Amino acid sequence: xxxxxxxxxxxxxxxxxxxxxxxxxxxxxxxxxxxxxxxxxxxxxxxxxxxxxxxxxxxxxxxxxxxxxxxxxxxxxxxxxxxxxxxxxxxxxxxxxxxxxxxxxxxxxxxxxxxxxxxxxxxxxxxxxxxxxxxxxx
Amino acid sequence: xxxxxxxxxxxxxxxxxxxxxxxxxxxxxxxxxxxxxxxxxxxxxxxxxxxxxxxxxxxxxxxxxxxxxxxxxxxxxxxxxxxxxxxxxxxxxxxxxxxxxxxxxxxxxxxxxxxxxxxxxxxxxxxxxxxxxxxxxxxxxxxxxxxxxxxxxxxxxxxxxxxxxxxxxxxxxxxxxxxxxxxxxxxxxxxxxxxxxxxxxxxxxxxxxxxxxxxxxxxxxxxxxxxxxxxxxxxxxxxxxxxxxxxxxxxxxxxxxxxxxxxxxxxxxxxxxxxxxxxxxxxxxxxxxxxxxxxxxxxxxxxxxxxxxxxxxxxxx
Numbered sequence: 001x002x003x004x005x006x007x008x009x010x011x012x013x014x015x016x017x018x019x020x021x022x023x024x025x026x027x028x029x030x031x032x033x034x035x036x037x038x039x040x041x042x043x044x045x046x047x048x049x050x051x052x053x054x055x056x057x058x059x060x061x062x063x064x065x066x067x068x069x070x071x072x073x074x075x076x077x078x079x080x081x082x083x084x085x086x087x088x089x090x091x092x093x094x095x096x097x098x099x100x101x102x103x104x105x106x107x108x109x110x111x112x113x114x115x116x117x118x119x120x121x122x123x124x125x126x127x128x129x130x131x132x133x134x135x136x137x138x
Numbered sequence: 139x140x141x142x143x144x145x146x147x148x149x150x151x152x153x154x155x156x157x158x159x160x161x162x163x164x165x166x167x168x169x170x171x172x173x174x175x176x177x178x179x180x181x182x183x184x185x186x187x188x189x190x191x192x193x194x195x196x197x198x199x200x201x202x203x204x205x206x207x208x209x210x211x212x213x214x215x216x217x218x219x220x221x222x223x224x225x226x227x228x229x230x231x232x233x234x235x236x237x238x239x240x241x242x243x244x245x246x247x248x249x250x251x252x253x254x255x256x257x258x259x260x261x262x263x264x265x266x267x268x269x270x271x272x273x274x275x276x277x278x279x280x281x282x283x284x285x286x287x288x289x290x291x292x293x294x295x296x297x298x299x300x301x302x303x304x305x306x307x308x309x310x311x312x313x314x315x316x317x318x319x320x321x322x323x324x325x326x327x328x329x330x331x332x333x334x335x336x337x338x339x340x341x342x343x344x345x346x347x348x349x350x351x352x353x354x355x356x357x358x359x360x361x362x363x364x365x366x367x368x369x370x371x372x373x374x375x376x377x378x379x380x381x382x383x384x385x386x387x388x389x390x391x392x393x394x395x396x397x398x399x400x401x402x403x404x405x406x407x408x409x410x411x412x413x414x415x416x417x418x419x420x421x422x423x424x425x426x427x428x429x430x431x432x433x434x435x436x437x438x439x440x441x442x443x444x445x446x447x448x449x450x451x452x453x454x455x
Contacts, residue, residue, distance in 0.1 A: 010183045012395055013176065013291050029384070030376055043190060044375040045384045069190060069385065073372070080186055082388070083291075120299065 004056045005037040009063065009079040016084040017053070017063070024077065025052040026070055041073040048127045050087075050134050051079065062087040064134045066127045083127075090135035099128035142438065145431040149424055156420030162225065163413035169287045170323065170406035176287070177399050184392045191389055197378040204306050205386050206335050212252070214244050215259045215279075215310035217301055217333070219317040219401040220267035222284055226405055227412035229318065230266045233328040237267070237316040240330045241276065244314070259310055261300060263398070279304070285398055287406070298394035302387070305334045317397050318404035324411050326404040333393070336386065 007024055009017035025034045027049025035042075046068045053061040066083035102125035106118065140148075218237040220230050241260065248257045259279040262268040268281040282297050304310050313334040319327045374381050 008182070010186070011291075012180050012183050012392055014179045015182055028375060033375075040373055041371060042373045042375065043193065043381060045381055068388075069187075071186065071190060078182075078186055080183055080190075080388075 003037045005039075005075050005077060007053065007077045007079070009051070009065075009081060009084050011081050011084050016081070017079075019055065021053050021055050022058070023054045025050075026079070027051070027065070028070075035070075035072060035077060037075070039072050039077075042071070044070045046070055046079070046081070048123070048130050050130070051081075051084070062134055064090060064131050067123070085131070087134045090131050092132060092135050095128045095131035095135070099125060099132070102128060140430075140434070142431055142435050145427055145434060149427045149431065152420050152423050152427065156417050156424070159413045159416040159420060163410055163417060166226075166406045166409040166413060170403060170410060173287045173399055173403045173406065177396075177403070180392075180395070180399075184396060187385075187389055187392055190385060191382070193372060194374075194378050194382045194385065197372075197374070198382055201379055201382060203383055203386055205302065205390060208335050209311040211248065211311045213255045213257050213259070213310045214248065215261060215301070215304045215313040215334075216241055216244065216330075217261045217263065217313065217315040217317075218267040218271070219315065219398065220262075220264040220270070221405045222265040222286070224266065225412065226409035227415075229326065229405055229408035229412075233316060233318050234267065234270050236328045236330065238270075238274075240314070240316055255309065259304055261304070263297060263401075286402055289398075291395070294395050294398055295391060297398070298391045301394060302334065302390055315397060317401040318408075320400045320403040320407060323407045326407055334390075336390065 004020040004022050007017065007019065007021045008015065023034055023036050025032060026044070027047045029045040029047050032049075033044070046065060048067045049065065051063045051065050053063070055061065064083075064085050064087065065079065065081040068079060068081035071078045071080070102121045105121040106125065216237070218233070220233050220237075224230060241258065245258055250257065256277065256279075258277060260271055260276055262271060262278055262281040263283075263285055265283055268278060268283070271278050280300055282293075282300075285293065285297065301313060301315075305313050312332065314330050315333045316328070316330040319329050321327055
C-alpha cells in the first residue's frame with residue numbers, strides 16, 4: 001500500500017477529525033476525487049456530500065460535510081468544512097425537518113424572486129438530503 | 139436615627155447582594171473561559187481560511203466579486219453589537235455611546251439619498267442595543283437576540299447572512315460594525331470598523347518583485363504568472379478566480395463569527411470585572427455597617443445605663 005498521510009477535518013467550531021489515513025475521497029465541486037499519499041499540492045472547493053476515509057487498517061469512515069474547501073500540501077491534508085458529521089452521528093429527524101423547512105421556503109418564494117434567499121434555501125435543501133442519504137446508506 | 143434592628147436588616151440585604159454578585163462573577167468567569175476555548179477550537183479553521191485567501195489572491199489578477207464592490211456611498215448599514223443583559227459595568231453604555239455618535243456622524247455625512255433609498259439601516263445584536271435605538275426612534279431594520287457563549291454556528295450564520303444580505307442586495311453601499319474589542323479580561327475597547335466591501339488584502343510579502351504592480355486581489359500581476367509567487371505550485375480546482383469566489387462568502391462568515399465571539403468575550407470580561415468590584419464594595423459596606431451597628435448598640439446600652447443611674451439618683455434624693 002502507498003502508506004498514510006495526515007488528514008485533518010475542521011469546522012468553524014471544532015476539529016472533527018485528525019489522524020493518519022490511507023486515502024480519502026471527497027465531493028469536489030467539479031467531480032468527486034480521491035487523494036492518496038504524495039498528492040500534488042491542491043486547493044479545491046467542495047460541494048455538500050460524503051467524505052469517505054480509509055484509515056491505515058483499511059477501515060472505512062463516512063462523513064457528511066456541508067460544503068467547504070480542501071487543501072493538500074507537503075503531506076498534510078486539510079478539509080475546511082461548513083459542518084461535518086460522522087454518518088453514525090447524523091440526526092435523521094433533524095435533517096428531515098430541515099428538508100421540509102427548506103422545501104416550503106422554496107415553494108413560497110418563487111414569485112418574489114429573492115435570488116439570495118432562494119440560493120440559501122436550495123443549499124440547505126441539498127445539505128439536508130445528503131445528510132439523510134449518508135445516514136441511511138450505511 | 140437608625141435602630142440596631144434597621145442596620146442589621148441592611149447588613150443582611152447587602153450580604154445577599156454580595157452573594158449574588160459573587161455568583162454572577164463566577165458564572166461570567168466560567169462563560170468567558172468557554173468562549174475562549176471555543177475561539178481556540180475554531181482557530182485551525184480561521185487560520186487555514188486566511189492562508190487560503192493568501193495563497194489564492196496572488197493567483198487572481200482581474201477579479202470582481204459582489205463582496206468587493208466599491209460603490210458611491212448613498213446608504214450605509216451599521217451593525218451594533220451589545221449585550222442582552224446589564225450588570226456588566228460600562229460595557230453597554232460605552233459601546234452604545236460610540237455607536238450612537240458614529241451613526242449620527244454617518245447620517246450627517248450622507249444626507250438625503252437622491253435615489254429614495256433609506257439612508258441608514260441599523261442592525262442590532264443584543265437586547266440592550268435593540269432597546270436603545272428603538273427607544274430613540276432610530277430605524278432598526280433587524281435585530282438578533284441572545285447571541286452568547288453557546289450560540290450554535292448556524293445562528294451566527296443567519297446573522298452573517300443578514301449583514302451581507304443588505305450589502306449584496308444593494309440596500310446599502312457600505313457596512314460598518316460597532317463592537318467591543320477584547321484586549322484582556324479587564325480591558326475592552328469599543329470600536330467601529332468598516333466591514334464591507336472587503337478591502338483587498340495587502341500585497342503578499344513573499345511575492346517576488348517580478349510580479350510588478352503588486353499581487354493584491356485586484357492587482358495587475360503578470361498574466362498567467364500561475365503560482366510563481368507561492369512557495370508551492372498549487373493545483374486549483376475550480377480555477378483560482380472561481381475558487382476565490384466561493385471562498386470569500388465563507389471568509390466573511392468567519393469574520394462575523396470572530397467579531398461576535400470577541401464581543402461576547404468582552405461582555406463576560408466586563409461583567410466579571412464589574413461583579414468583582416461589586417462584591418468587594420459589598421464587603422466594605424458590610425464592615426462599615428457592622429461597625430455602625432455595634433456603635434449604635436453600645437450607645438443604646440450607655441443611654442439605658444445613664445437612665446437607670448439617673449433614675450436611682452432621683453429616687454435617693
